[in-house]
Amino acid sequence: MAASIVIVILVLLIFGSSPIVEMILKMRRMKKGDDIIKEPWQEIHDIPGYHDARNIAAFYPMKGEPNIMPILEELATEGRLLLPKCEGDGIMHFYKIANLKKDLVKGHYGIMEPREGIEKFEGDIPVFLVPGVKFNWDGSRQGHGKGYYDRFLAKYPNAFKAGIMTPAQLSKEPLEQKETDVKMHTVIACREKY
Ligand SMILES: Nc1nc2c(c(=O)[nH]1)N(C=O)[C@@H](CNc1ccc(C(=O)N[C@@H](CCC(=O)O)C(=O)O)cc1)CN2
Numbered sequence: 001m002a003a004s005i006v007i008v009i010l011v012l013l014i015f016g017s018s019p020i021v022e023m024i025l026k027m028r029r030m031k032k033g034d035d036i037i038k039e040p041w042q043e044i045h046d047i048p049g050y051h052d053a054r055n056i057a058a059f060y061p062m063k064g065e066p067n068i069m070p071i072l073e074e075l076a077t078e079g080r081l082l083l084p085k086c087e088g089d090g091i092m093h094f095y096k097i098a099n100l101k102k103d104l105v106k107g108h109y110g111i112m113e114p115r116e117g118i119e120k121f122e123g124d125i126p127v128f129l130v131p132g133v134k135f136n137w138d139g140s141r142q143g144h145g146k147g148y149y150d151r152f153l154a155k156y157p158n159a160f161k162a163g164i165m166t167p168a169q170l171s172k173e174p175l176e177q178k179e180t181d182v183k184m185h186t187v188i189a190c191r192e193k194y
């Protein structure tokens, strides 16, 4: 123990705040959080009902959220991607997005949203990939506090809900839940950047 402290002090004295020390510290920090990431694409594909779902509700990631762009590309190509548009206080609806470049514009909160002219999706949604601010492995979720997802998900009690988070969004403690909060069936960890 004492020997390793001496070594650490010596290394710090020799290298100071050199890029090497910074890189080692950064790698250690990264490893710490990243070890909860398993095989996110596989885990998403393994969601119950995902394979056969004709429509899947997802989200266009914003800063601090997992980068699920490969999944969005894949679902759009398959013709089964739904993305949300905020349309009032705590009210959002989903739209079928066939082309991520042509069908989206920058919208509320700076998030890419369906453009004008795309028809609102009114059918069944068996699977939701849900964003959030914090998640716990028990399925509890905390959002941005506007109730967009809680209100929308209340209409789909039978859908499978998968919370998608980065390691930084994991809460070590179960999150306090209100009566209107909707629990996730599973939570999947993904990287913010790929
Ligand atoms: N990618 C993504 N899309 C989404 C959501 C989400 O959480 N993530 N939403 C899920 O509901 C809806 C948008 N909800 C949002 C609600 C509030 C803020 C917001 O107030 N942002 C503040 C920061 C305050 C905070 O984070 O609490 C800001 O932009 O200044 C952002 C998104 C629909 N689309």
Ligand SMILES: Nc1ncnc2c1ncn2[C@@H]1O[C@H](COP(=O)(O)OP(=O)(O)OP(=O)(O)O)[C@@H](O)[C@H]1O
Residues within 6 Å of the ligand: 090, 132, 141, 142, 143, 144, 145, 146, 147, 148, 149, 150, 151, 152, 154, 178, 180, 181
């Ligand atoms: N199904 C619902 N019907 C009516 N009001 C609701 C419903 N769900 C949530 N609300 C209200 O919306 C407000 C915000 O809810 P909450 O703090 O749980 O949002 P959130 O989950 O953090 O946000 P978001 O879903 O937008 O990410 C609260 O006042 C809550 O009572």
